[in-house]
Amino acid sequence: MKKNININMFGTIYSIDEDACKLLEEYIADIKHRFSQQDGGEEIADDIEHRIAELLWERKEAGVETIDIMTIKTILKQIGQPEQLSENETTSNDAAQSKSETDKKDGKEKNKTARKLFRDSQDKKLGGVLSGLRYYFGANDITLIRVLFIVACLTVPLPLGLVYIVMWIIAPEAQTARDRLLMKGEEITPDSLEEEIRNEQKRDGETSGKDGEDDNQDKKRKSNRTKKIVLLLIVLAFAMWFTPIASIPFIFHWPMPFVSGTITFLVLVLLGFLVYKIIKSL
Amino acid sequence: MRKGMLEYCILLLLQRAPAYSADIIKQLEQADLIVVEGTLYPLLTRLKNSGYIGYEWQESLYGPPRKYYNLTEKGKEFLSVLDQSWTNLEKTVNILRNTNPNN
Numbered sequence: 001m002k003k004n005i006n007i008n009m010f011g012t013i014y015s016i017d018e019d020a021c022k023l024l025e026e027y028i029a030d031i032k033h034r035f036s037q038q039d040g041g042e043e044i045a046d047d048i049e050h051r052i053a054e055l056l057w058e059r060k061e062a063g064v065e066t067i068d069i070m071t072i073k074t075i076l077k078q079i080g081q082p083e084q085l086s087e088n089e090t091t092s093n094d095a096a097q098s099k100s101e102t103d104k105k106d107g108k109e110k111n112k113t114a115r116k117l118f119r120d121s122q123d124k125k126l127g128g129v130l131s132g133l134r135y136y137f138g139a140n141d142i143t144l145i146r147v148l149f150i151v152a153c154l155t156v157p158l159p160l161g162l163v164y165i166v167m168w169i170i171a172p173e174a175q176t177a178r179d180r181l182l183m184k185g186e187e188i189t190p191d192s193l194e195e196e197i198r199n200e201q202k203r204d205g206e207t208s209g210k211d212g213e214d215d216n217q218d219k220k221r222k223s224n225r226t227k228k229i230v231l232l233l234i235v236l237a238f239a240m241w242f243t244p245i246a247s248i249p250f251i252f253h254w255p256m257p258f259v260s261g262t263i264t265f266l267v268l269v270l271l272g273f274l275v276y277k278i279i280k281s282l
Numbered sequence: 283m284r285k286g287m288l289e290y291c292i293l294l295l296l297q298r299a300p301a302y303s304a305d306i307i308k309q310l311e312q313a314d315l316i317v318v319e320g321t322l323y324p325l326l327t328r329l330k331n332s333g334y335i336g337y338e339w340q341e342s343l344y345g346p347p348r349k350y351y352n353l354t355e356k357g358k359e360f361l362s363v364l365d366q367s368w369t370n371l372e373k374t375v376n377i378l379r380n381t382n383p384n385n
Contacts, residue, residue, distance in 0.1 A: 009346065010346035010347065011346065011348065012345065035324070038324070038329070039327075039328075039331060040327040040330075040331050043327050044323045044327050047303065047326070047327070047349065048320055048323055049322040050346050050347075050348070050349070051303060051319065051323075053344055053345060054304065054342075054344070054345040054348075056345075057345030058344070058345070058348065061344070076319065077318075078319055079318060079319045079320040080318025080319060080320035080321060081318075084321070085318070085320040085321055085324060086316055086319065108302050183303060186372070200294070249316045
């Protein structure tokens with residue numbers, strides 16, 4: 001059984017599978033992002049969206065009731081990958097040749113794509129900061145990192161808990177498949193997006209109880225950034241008031257950082273939870 | 283070279299009649315000039331921003347409204363320049379191809 005979504009593209013309603021819808025959304029977002037720096041980029045993206053709508057319309061006319069992911073893939077292949085669209089313009093080579101060249105290049109650079117720091121919302125204990133950091137630094141074992149971090153919180157005389165909270169607020173949550181690919185430093189193509197969406201759904205299937213939460217997160221995405229920044233300032237003020245008290249023992253009782261480290265950690269975790277609740281209620 | 287050719291072909295197509303993107307794509311595909319559809323959109327937008335072509339929205343019976351592109355006066359002038367250089371190019375190529383090196 002598959003969930004179905006109705007989407008509205010330029011006034012026509014299309015019934016589309018959930019995974020197909022996600023792939024389409026990601027593609028359009030990617031196109032918009034890629035052309036956003038270019039002159040008239042918005043218009044180009046809009047034209048492409050119109051074309052997609054038209055191709056969907058053709059399918060609908062032909063009697064296709066629900067658009068599935070294969071249909072979307074075919075359409076996107078016809079229109080082309082975002083990289084192809086901007087690169088082909090500047091290459092004067094024979095198209096087939098330049099295509100195979102870029103394919104090769106992409107293959108080589110697949111692991112070199114710049115990673116971006118996101119919070120991993122799909123594998124998290126608290127805010128997903130560590131989980132996101134692990135991708136950023138290319139580490140794999142999340143449990144090890146978590147243990148190391150807690151140990152570090154308890155022993156290292158630095159307000160690591162505070163650092164965690166700040167990162168929690170600053171780092172955006174990886175909400176879409178596109179974000180997740182960026183987080184992992186993988187290349188964004190229709191294929192990789194599709195794979196990521198499939199993986200996501202597998203995970204969703206395993207933890208189907210969390211469906212409601214995911215919907216909430218989608219809505220939360222629009223919660224504006226200024227509110228977060230205000231919150232950040234409040235927390236920083238809090239922390240500035242709190243940290244000297246916590247760190248003075250470090251200086252004067254250096255041989256026993258354990259106790260005050262624990263207190264720092266616990267209080268900051270508490271602060272973190274408060275912030276979490278506030279952000280969630282936004 | 284390819285890019286220039288594409289632009290020339292688009293202008294030639296639009297000279298005959300206003301067309302919307304899918305029409306253009308269909309005709310260019312026949313000529314094996316285009317690999318993926320998406321390549322066309324940046325090109326059309328650039329031609330439009332240079333003032334060579336214009337467009338108007340038209341309601342479509344087959345889906346969303348379409349942009350019908352047409353050639354502007356400036357585009358017509360540009361096209362005649364291109365025509366001229368194409369004729370010259372053709373002449374040169376023909377001479378080179380038909381000249382028997384043994385003669």
